[in-house]
Amino acid sequence: MRSPTPGPALFVKAWLRDGNGQPIAGAEVDVWHSSPEGYYENQDPKQAEMNLRGKFTTDADGSFGFRSVKPAGYPIPIDGPVGDLLRAQGRHNFRPAHLHFLFFKPGFKTLISQIYVNDDPRLDTDVQFGVTQALIGNYLRHDEPASAADVTTPWYSLEQTFVMEPGRSRLPKPPITDKVQAQKSPALTP
Numbered sequence: 316m317r318s319p320t321p322g323p324a325l326f327v328k329a330w331l332r333d334g335n336g337q338p339i340a341g342a343e344v345d346v347w348h349s350s351p352e353g354y355y356e357n358q359d360p361k362q363a364e365m366n367l368r369g370k371f372t373t374d375a376d377g378s379f380g381f382r383s384v385k386p387a388g389y390p391i392p393i394d395g396p397v398g399d400l401l402r403a404q405g406r407h408n409f410r411p412a413h414l415h416f417l418f419f420k421p422g423f424k425t426l427i428s429q430i431y432v433n434d435d436p437r438l439d440t441d442v443q444f445g446v447t448q449a450l451i452g453n454y455l456r457h458d459e460p461a462s463a464a465d466v467t468t469p470w471y472s473l474e475q476t477f478v479m480e481p482g483r484s485r486l487p488k489p490p491i492t493d494k495v496q497a498q499k500s501p502a503l504t505p
């Protein structure tokens with residue numbers, strides 16, 4: 316977090332393994348997600364540049380972890396042909412809440428994935444059809460006090476294992492630009 320971002324605390328602990336269950340150490344991990352209000356920082360003047368985005372390296376046991384805030388789902392733009400298509404189908408334009416992960420390690424196929432929040436009401440109707448059972452994370456709700464004094468209840472934790480396949484590692488070039496002043500898209504309610 317690079318600027319104050321109110322919302323339920325989320326503690327993530329994850330492991331990266333190969334197909335034999337062996338830890339993959341020294342992998343680069345990119346993580347990014349929307350705020351508890353459903354905005355990525357590049358859509359939100361209130362958030363600092365690169366807020367809710369992080370880069371990690373897996374430890375010798377293949378693990379990495381971080382504290383963040385629980386993301387919210389968000390509407391995708393409907394001001395073009397996608398909006399026409401959704402209106403014709405009578406569908407809403409929301410994505411369920413998720414964390415994005417990108418894993419890079421030479422010798423392995425680059426893994427880009429999303430882990431969806433299991434209490435999101437739109438898991439079954441994701442506008443992008445991105446949700447599968449395996450990608451729904453077990454985000455545990457905690458109503459007991461956390462070890463960190465500044466964490467209020469409820470807070471959440473997620474434990475997740477990722478598996479990489481051997482293969483060619485390639486890294487996409489992200490089109491990173493300065494913050495655009497785009498507003499969050501309006502909701503489409505069929």
Ligand SMILES: [Fe+2]
Pocket residue numbers: 413415
């Ligand atoms: Fe997303």
